[in-house]
Amino acid sequence: MITRARREGGEWVLDGGKRWIGLASIADIAVIWAKTDEGLRGFLVPTDTPGFTATPIQPKLSMRASVQCDIELAGVRLPENAVLPGAIGLKGPFSCLNEARYGIAWGAVGAARDCFDQALAYALARSQFDRPLAGFQLTQQKLVNWALEIQKGQLLALHLGRLKDAGRLQHHMISAAKLNNTRMAIEIAREARTVLGGNGITLEYSPLRHANNLESVRTYEGTDEVHTLILGQHITGLSAFRG
Numbered sequence: 001m002i003t004r005a006r007r008e009g010g011e012w013v014l015d016g017g018k019r020w021i022g023l024a025s026i027a028d029i030a031v032i033w034a035k036t037d038e039g040l041r042g043f044l045v046p047t048d049t050p051g052f053t054a055t056p057i058q059p060k061l062s063m064r065a066s067v068q069c070d071i072e073l074a075g076v077r078l079p080e081n082a083v084l085p086g087a088i089g090l091k092g093p094f095s096c097l098n099e100a101r102y103g104i105a106w107g108a109v110g111a112a113r114d115c116f117d118q119a120l121a122y123a124l125a126r127s128q129f130d131r132p133l134a135g136f137q138l139t140q141q142k143l144v145n146w147a148l149e150i151q152k153g154q155l156l157a158l159h160l161g162r163l164k165d166a167g168r169l170q171h172h173m174i175s176a177a178k179l180n181n182t183r184m185a186i187e188i189a190r191e192a193r194t195v196l197g198g199n200g201i202t203l204e205y206s207p208l209r210h211a212n213n214l215e216s217v218r219t220y221e222g223t224d225e226v227h228t229l230i231l232g233q234h235i236t237g238l239s240a241f242r243g
């Protein structure tokens with residue numbers, strides 16, 4: 001984290017930046033986490049504040065319908081009350097990450113289900129060698145494997161939801177679901193594309209689009225590697241994040 005905030009004459013002054021900030025060029029308000037002398041703090045920053053710039057990152061091969069930006073904060077001055085009062089230390093950003101990562105565990109299942117539905121419909125409609133593709137054993141094996149993985153991922157997300165409702169959800173459980181369900185969905189998206197043959201590379205069908213977008217999902221809200229390290233630490237009691 002390179003963004004820092006300091007108090008000056010009854011105001012906060014922010015300097016720094018962050019890459020890959022979703023929707024920053026069209027948002028009215030940015031939530032900025034910054035290091036201060038009092039520890040990590042969160043700030044609400046109107047994006048028209050002098051010194052705040054957001055530059056869209058282009059071109060991209062994933063998440064093309066959305067915009068992510070490089071943001072820069074150069075002497076951004078904010079009133080005292082721009083700071084989030086209850087969020088001090090890493091607890092603030094980590095609680096946001098837990099919510100978003102839990103949501104991704106469900107979202108990935110949705111993407112995989114859409115790929116499954118499209119591939120099944122196509123396999124039933126398209127005939128080769130005088131029978132629907134869905135009638136070939138190799139196609140059925142793909143569909144069955146996907147159905148098993150989707151159902152397992154869905155049950156995992158459902159179980160986490162119930163633990164969340166009961167106030168018993170822990171961050172390493174969310175890592176397991178984010179890692180597993182994103183990995184599951186990207187594999188199904190790539191394989192579902194094969195059932196569509198050449199048509200699978202057109203924009204008419206969603207699996208390749210999902211596969212490309214899931215490359216981003218795999219990276220944001222904790223990469224595969226970072227969630228693996230979180231789980232490795234939980235299992236062994238040893239942190240492998242450094243060295």
Ligand SMILES: Cc1cc2nc3c(=O)[nH]c(=O)nc-3n(C[C@H](O)[C@H](O)[C@H](O)COP(=O)(O)OP(=O)(O)OC[C@H]3O[C@@H](n4cnc5c(N)ncnc54)[C@H](O)[C@@H]3O)c2cc1C
Binds near residue numbers: 022221222225242
């Ligand atoms: C489409 C998109 C939207 C995003 N939206 C937002 C957003 O709205 N807000 C926001 O703050 N961020 C956002 N991000 C940023 C995202 O969270 C980061 O890209 C992600 O955390 C990875 O950081 P990095 O790109 O700096 O990669 P790096 O940290 O440079 O990592 C590169 C590779 O090295 C691996 N690696 C890093 N450290 C270790 C280690 N200790 N051991 C083993 N491997 C390691 C990583 O897993 C990865 O595979 C977004 C990114 C994308 C692509």
